Amino acid sequence: xxxxxxxxxxxxxxxxxxxxxxxxxxxxxxxxxxxxxxxxxxxxxxxxxxxxxxxxxxxxxxxxxxxxxxxxxxxxxxxxxxxxxxxxxxxxxxxxxxxxxxxxxxxxxxxxxxxxxxxxxxxxxxxxxxxxxxxxxxxxxxxxxxxxxxxxxxxxxxxxxxxxxxxxxxxxxxxxxxxxxxxxxxxxxxxxxxxxxxxxxxxxxxxxxxxxxxxxxxxxxxxxxxxxxxxxxxxxxxxxxxxxxxxxxxxxxxxx
Amino acid sequence: xxxxxxxxxxxxxxxxxxxxxxxxxxxxxxxxxxxxxxxxxxxxxxxxxxxxxxxxxxxxxxxxxxxxxxxxxxxxxxxxxxxxxxxxxxxxxxxxxxxxxxxxxxxxxxxxxxxxxxxxxxxxxxxxxxxxxxxxxxxxxxxxxxxxxxxxxxxxxxxxxxxxxxxxxxxxxxxxxxxxxxxxxxxxxxxxxxxxxxxxxxxxxxxxxxxxxxxxxxxxxxxxxxxxxxxxxxxxxxxxxxxxxxxxxxxxxxxxxxxxxxxxxxxxxxxxxxxxxxxxxxxxxxxxxxxxxxxxxxxxxxxxxxxxxxxxxxxxxxxxxxxxxxxxxxxxxxxxxxxxxxxxxxxxxxxxxxxxxxxxxxxxxxxxxxxxxxxxxxxxxxxxx
Ligand SMILES: Cc1cc2nc3c(=O)[nH]c(=O)nc-3n(C[C@H](O)[C@H](O)[C@H](O)COP(=O)(O)OP(=O)(O)OC[C@H]3O[C@@H](n4cnc5c(N)ncnc54)[C@H](O)[C@@H]3O)c2cc1C
Numbered sequence: 001x002x003x004x005x006x007x008x009x010x011x012x013x014x015x016x017x018x019x020x021x022x023x024x025x026x027x028x029x030x031x032x033x034x035x036x037x038x039x040x041x042x043x044x045x046x047x048x049x050x051x052x053x054x055x056x057x058x059x060x061x062x063x064x065x066x067x068x069x070x071x072x073x074x075x076x077x078x079x080x081x082x083x084x085x086x087x088x089x090x091x092x093x094x095x096x097x098x099x100x101x102x103x104x105x106x107x108x109x110x111x112x113x114x115x116x117x118x119x120x121x122x123x124x125x126x127x128x129x130x131x132x133x134x135x136x137x138x139x140x141x142x143x144x145x146x147x148x149x150x151x152x153x154x155x156x157x158x159x160x161x162x163x164x165x166x167x168x169x170x171x172x173x174x175x176x177x178x179x180x181x182x183x184x185x186x187x188x189x190x191x192x193x194x195x196x197x198x199x200x201x202x203x204x205x206x207x208x209x210x211x212x213x214x215x216x217x218x219x220x221x222x223x224x225x226x227x228x229x230x231x232x233x234x235x236x237x238x239x240x241x242x243x244x245x246x247x248x249x250x251x252x253x254x255x256x
Numbered sequence: 257x258x259x260x261x262x263x264x265x266x267x268x269x270x271x272x273x274x275x276x277x278x279x280x281x282x283x284x285x286x287x288x289x290x291x292x293x294x295x296x297x298x299x300x301x302x303x304x305x306x307x308x309x310x311x312x313x314x315x316x317x318x319x320x321x322x323x324x325x326x327x328x329x330x331x332x333x334x335x336x337x338x339x340x341x342x343x344x345x346x347x348x349x350x351x352x353x354x355x356x357x358x359x360x361x362x363x364x365x366x367x368x369x370x371x372x373x374x375x376x377x378x379x380x381x382x383x384x385x386x387x388x389x390x391x392x393x394x395x396x397x398x399x400x401x402x403x404x405x406x407x408x409x410x411x412x413x414x415x416x417x418x419x420x421x422x423x424x425x426x427x428x429x430x431x432x433x434x435x436x437x438x439x440x441x442x443x444x445x446x447x448x449x450x451x452x453x454x455x456x457x458x459x460x461x462x463x464x465x466x467x468x469x470x471x472x473x474x475x476x477x478x479x480x481x482x483x484x485x486x487x488x489x490x491x492x493x494x495x496x497x498x499x500x501x502x503x504x505x506x507x508x509x510x511x512x513x514x515x516x517x518x519x520x521x522x523x524x525x526x527x528x529x530x531x532x533x534x535x536x537x538x539x540x541x542x543x544x545x546x547x548x549x550x551x552x553x554x555x556x557x558x559x560x561x562x563x564x565x566x567x568x569x570x571x572x573x574x575x576x577x578x579x580x581x582x583x584x585x586x587x588x589x590x591x592x593x594x595x596x597x598x599x600x601x602x603x604x605x606x607x608x609x610x611x612x613x614x615x616x617x618x619x620x621x622x623x624x625x626x627x628x629x630x631x632x633x634x635x636x637x638x639x640x641x
Contacts, residue, residue: 033270068263075267187275190305190318190328193267 001054001149003045004105006116006128007073008035009066013121022221034069037117041178043185044147045115046077052149055079057111059104061089061097067201074196075188082107086205092215094123098131099213100206105136107209113154114175118143126177133175141168142177259560265324272331275304284336287463288612293342301339301373306332307346308371310501311355315367322501322563326508330559333512337616338463340509345415346370348505349624350377352498353423353440357483357490362442366421378419380410380443380469381495388629390425391434391492395471397426397441403475404428404441406449410469412623416452417465420445423482423498424469425491432489440482440491449474460615500574502624503581504563510588510620511555513613517588517595518548520609524599535598544594551591555584575637582630585620592617 011017011030018026034042045056058073058081060066070081082104089100105111114136119126126142133140145165146157152172157165159179188196206212234241234248249256279300287293301307309325311317320328325347332340345351351370354362354377369375386392395408406426416422422443429437443450453468481488522545525536535541562576592614596603603610621627 068267071263072267072270075271187304188267188271189303190268190271190309192305193264193271194313194318196267197264 001048001052001112002057002108002110003048003054003113003115004057004059004108004111005038005041005045005073005078006101006114006132007038007042007058007060007070008117008120009033009060009062009069010035010120010122019222019224022223024222032065032069034072035117035120035122037119037121037178037180039117039185040180040182041115041117042073042076042078043183044144044178045113046186047183048113048147048149049077054112057081057108059101059108060084061086061100063087063090070201071193071196071199072188074199074201075192076186077192078199080200080202082202082204084204084206084209086207088212089206092213093217093219094125094127095131095216096213098128098135099211100209101128101132102135103209103211104204105132112172114138114173116175116177118177118179129175129177136175138173138175139170140175140177141170143179144176145179145182147176147182257561257564259323259564261327262324265320265327268324268328269331271304272328273334275300276332276335280332280335280339284609284612285607287336287338288606291462291465293338293463297339298342298373301343306343307373307376309343310347311351311367311371315363315371317367317371322504322566323560326504326559326563329505329508330512330515330556333509334516336463336612337461337509337513337619341414341461341464342418343373344505344509345378345419346373346376348502349379349498350415350419350421350423352501353379353482353494354442356497357440357487357494359484361479362482362484366442369420375420376415376418378413378415378422378469379498380413380416380422380424382412383408383410388626390495391438393425393427393438395424395426396430397428397439397476399428399478402478404439404478404481406441406443406471406474406476408471409453410471412456412466413469414464414466414623416467416469417455422469424471425495426471428488428491434492436489438491438495439488440494441476442480442482443469443471443474443476444480447474447476459618460612461619499624500577501566503577503630504559504566506620506624507555507559507562507580507584510584510617511552511559513617514548514552514555514584514588514591517591517610517613518545518552521545521548521595521598528600541598544598548591548594551587555587558583575634578625578630578633578637581620581625582627582634585617586627588617589621 009032012033015030020026049056056078058070058078060070061084067083070083084100084104089096116129141156141158143159144156145159148155154170156168158168234244308317309320309328313319354366370377381390383393385394397404397406424441424443425438427437428439449472451470453470455465455467525541526534528535558580562580565576566573595610596614599608599610602608
């Protein structure tokens with residue numbers, strides 16, 4: 001089974017975020033890591049490979065620094081990868097990224113399964129996997145919490161709001177967006193990290209793949225919303241305080 | 257000097273950071289109370305490759321550069337010190353004699369097992385009469401046929417209780433002592449006449465033990481002299497070379513622990529409110545934080561610099577290694593003291609990690625050469641003709 005895993009490098013969410021010119025994040029204070037959801041996708045792919053044989057290919061759009069996290073996936077056990085390192089792609093929106101991923105995956109050839117994370121921790125768009133499936137003309141399932149494969153038949157548990165699962169059957173090739181908690185991602189071991197150095201990583205530009213998609217959206221600005229502190233502490237003995245609270249809920253908040 | 261760090265080292269440090277956060281920190285307090293590291297955690301450490309950091313790749317280790325090794329050791333020191341101590345002897349004292357002076361056959365026999373962590377290796381030099389004055393050991397080895405007969409006792413031996421093989425130093429010539437009279441042996445667990453004593457009740461490093469090694473007419477095969485017959489009498493030199501390297505990793509552990517203490521002190525100073533404001537608003541606290549950060553910065557530069565020097569020059573960084581151990585461990589002692597102060601009463605209780613670091617770090621100024629001995633070494637190098 002040949003599996004492509006789309007992997008994005010994102011800031012560690014514990015970093016300090018500073019916005020420069022309302023346009024971008026100051027990266028000097030930021031540590032980068034694998035998008036958590038993608039880490040589950042890598043683990044899911046590795047478990048399938050261990051069971052069924054085949055190969056796991058990592059596909060990433062990102063700047064130079066992203067190579068570190070492609071190699072983290074190599075250290076976990078992925079076989080090789082494609083790194084689209086192109087400022088034009090970098091400045092594009094999710095549609096641009098999905099289009100580039102589609103072309104990159106095409107060059108691998110014979111891919112049975114494409115796994116993505118449900119969303120990226122940073123932009124939380126949760127659309128790249130869906131767009132990719134559409135562009136590839138493949139069936140797709142989001143929020144995958146469990147995955148079983150029998151020949152070309154996939155049995156997939158999809159997580160719904162409130163923790164419910166629905167079970168879906170579909171057939172490969174397909175694109176699946178993996179939900180966190182589907183497995184327990186392994187650590188990249190230290191010997192694995194040494195081996196990862198030597199694994200094949202093809203670096204490409206959009207032009208190498210024959211794509212120059214245009215964004216479907218325009219980015220305007222980013223900002224921290226100002227939080228409004230509207231808490232009020234009502235003083236007094238319980239009976240008067242309760243009366244006052246009801247009064248306020250009726251007249252001011254108008255909720256009762 | 258260029259400290260550009262290879263990508264694989266950054267990745268390793270990141271792996272360790274996650275491991276500390278997800279697996280070690282959560283059980284740190286439990287390990288402290290039970291004075292024992294659960295076997296499944298040791299197994300995870302083996303799986304990650306932590307026992308073979310310094311062991312050459314051809315023998316199944318990672319063959320890290322000194323800079324790589326100190327960075328990894330620094331990261332794993334940011335939690336309960338017993339975890340680092342558990343892997344320390346395989347990477348340092350317990351394997352380095354073999355790596356530096358062992359025969360090919362000895363390396364092939366022991367190093368792969370040590371690198372994987374299947375076997376733990378320890379190092380027995382110290383004795384009741386021989387601490388700082390290591391040349392004053394009393395343990396003897398006498399050749400009888402195909403075996404050396406060892407008699408004597410080693411004390412304070414880290415990981416003795418879990419070790420399958422020990423590097424042991426014994427007198428083969430009473431007159432010559434350090435100058436050709438001390439020999440290094442590999443003694444395996446189960447060797448007739450070899451036993452391990454009870455653990456010491458230590459101030460800190462709970463979860464990791466130091467015990468006696470007892471030799472009572474212990475029969476060690478001739479083939480177990482480190483480096484073979486040619487190295488009979490060369491043991492003291494081996495011991496000093498091994499310790500020279502160990503100094504760098506102890507310094508690394510001190511820097512890592514100090515950084516962790518700074519991190520938790522900052523967090524505490526920002527959240528603990530007194531006189532209507534966080535402690536961090538008080539200049540007295542700010543100055544302590546500034547001093548801690550400045551000293552850590554200086555120590556880390558020194559550590560990385562000395563590590564790079566060692567990578568460039570091979571083993572001859574005796575003075576720099578001693579300076580680094582001296583400065584980094586004394587620095588960490590001051591930082592731990594300030595951290596306890598910032599935490600106030602809480603810093604004096606077992607629920608606060610600062611209390612544990614304060615005790616654990618005290619050891620770094622004592623073992624693998626006390627601070628005074630480091631000064632002796634530095635001065636000797638300075639005054640050499
Ligand atoms: C937890 C722990 C783990 C250890 N692990 C190991 C191990 O795995 N293997 C091993 O072989 N040993 C180990 N040791 C032993 C350790 O290396 C010695 O304790 C250390 O070298 C100091 O020796 P000592 O305890 O005999 O102190 P002493 O040598 O008696 O020193 C006492 C004091 O006198 C000072 N002093 C001594 N000589 C001089 C001098 N010439 N000039 C100035 N000051 C001097 C010392 O600095 C110190 O302050 C361990 C010790 C501990 C506590």
